[in-house]
Amino acid sequence: MRPRVLTLLFALLATQLGSLVAPAYACGCGAMIPDGFSRIGVQRETSVVRWDGRTEQIVMRFRVDGDARKAAWIMPVPGRASVGLGKAELFTDLGRLTVPERRTRGYFWPREADWPFSSGSRDGLSAAMPGAGDPSVGVVGREQLGDFDVARLTATDPDALKRWLGTNGFQLPDRLATELRPYVDQKWEYVAVRLAPRDPAKALRGDLDPLRIRFDSDRLVYPMRLSRTAKYAQSLGLYVLAAHRMEPLSPIGGSPPEVAFAGTITPRGSVAELTGSDRPVFLTAIEQEFPEPARIDGDHELRATAEDTPYRRAVYHDELLTVGGVPAWVLTVAGALAAAVVLGLVLIRRGAGRRGARGA
Template identity: 70%
Template sequence: MRRRIAALLFALLATQVGALANPAFACGCGAMVPDRQSRIGVDRETSVVRWDGRTEQIVMRFTVGGDAHRAAWIMPVPGRATVELGDAEVFGELSRLTRPERRTRGYFWPRDGDWPFSATDGATAGAPPPGSADPGVGVVGRERLGDFDVARLTATDPDALKNWLETNGFDLPERLTAEVKPYVDRKWEYVAVRLAPRQPGTPLRGDLDPLRIRFDSPTPVYPMRLSRMAKTPQSLGLYVLADHRMEPSSAIGGSAPEVTFAGKIAPKDGPLAELTGGQPVFLTAIDQRFPEPGRIDADHELRATAQDTPYRRVVYRGELLTVGDGIPVWLLTVSAPLVAVAASALVVLRRRRRRTAAGAGAAV
């Protein structure tokens, strides 16, 4: 009888356990193309926008792949720009400030990796000379900054701008003339950049040196329209530093912008403090994807939200509920009725034995 009860308990427990059983040819800030015999992919573009009400600063960094040794891109800006190398550490600071809060959330039934589904413990080179003059193009300045040959230009004619770029080694798409016309009409200026590693023969790969661009602007704007020339999906990570929580005024043809962090920060030192002037600012982190770049129809115009509501993502890690020395709660819950059945069966068995023994004694 004891063996039968044990077998019954094992069968019931087994029944319960068994029942459980993308190269891109454009970037977010402008057009990027390699030389004609190579390919380049912009895996990720991450930028910081700092706006103090009058002046805008953009620090941008590209993560690229492919086999191109040279590439070029152009970024329209609404005013006279200055360009210098940025400090890559600012991205590390912002990543730490905006990382998600991690919490543990218990679950009842065992999952893959928990007993009894697993027997483990659960571990598991100098700047090039200026080009020839063109009546439709003005050269504000030209510098060599790290791996970048930077030209700051004005233009009154889109064809003249394209001709100057091609004459001076900036090999850009045929569509550029049409795409820059809206900027020419609005009298914007341009930052044209050639990417060429200082060591000849080295392909452009990984995180490139960041660039820091500064210009006056009455409203914060992030140039995006030239990205419509991209051939593959694009992604953008944008950190916005301003007096208030900020948001794009529209999706401009991409997916809905996702806020991944919003809150006040007060950096005391380091490159982030230099960027903010040591003043407390509101930081908004935004992610956006552009599955069909051809649908991009404008630049990102940023505006303050109605309220400075703070936000931080929360990432939950599941943990099996246990008690005592790590005994799963589900096992106790499932076992309790079984133990009760077994105890009842034992009681019945003992009573039968007593009656049997009493009957045998009476017979004697």
């Protein structure tokens, strides 16, 4: 009895600890830095990548929480970038296109929620960024976009970038400055975004306006290196719109990427606006987990797969098998019992007949 009680207590403790540790979603394209001693957490990042072989566009939307009234966010890009606001309906439209297929799967024996185990009731089935400064940092553009003050920067020295951000009200963590070094060496540029609601008393919470970033690139790359600085497990989700089905070249230190959807679609509405036409395009939805972010060893580079094999994830709804509304197991058990009764009667009659014959 005592081991069973201890097992139950450990299970309850694990459940409580699990409820306290909220999942941290990857800010894969950059890093979020709150001001002062405030805090900000990215609850969810959803990204859409459009690549036509020459130009790459990334549209992202953050869902954040915390008490920060302003924050900075940095994204390294391989070339000169333009920045604008994206459309929130893009994510709704893509989510509708990639919704899993619903399938029904029958089971024979009753489960906990089925009669005779159930009680009869069942739940449903289920401030501006001045461009001052350091000669190692160049400001190539600045725009005010909704709640975002966007500066597009070049930097030949990560320490110079750190000083520039500090001058403009943000403290770049030392570890993040170290992770920027490979981008400086490759002469990448940066999109530095100041997130500040127009109402200064309002904290940054909920879904922020989507940002749309565009740059020239002859390869499809999704910056991930800065997520090495995360303290907790990370989760990445990408919608990729290209000429073919796409896949990452390597897991870059995470679990094997999983395809949630792959198929040719005809763009409409916000999707057509992003692709620039209503001609068919291949959509690949990819999900990946990073249990140990420190193992991330580079950026995602994606390539076309050997074949454009379509795929749609299936969600199964388990349903008790019935015949004419009666559970199949009931009919089977009743039939077996009836057969047993008939067999018993036959055996009894045969036995009685033999005894009568012997008595005669």
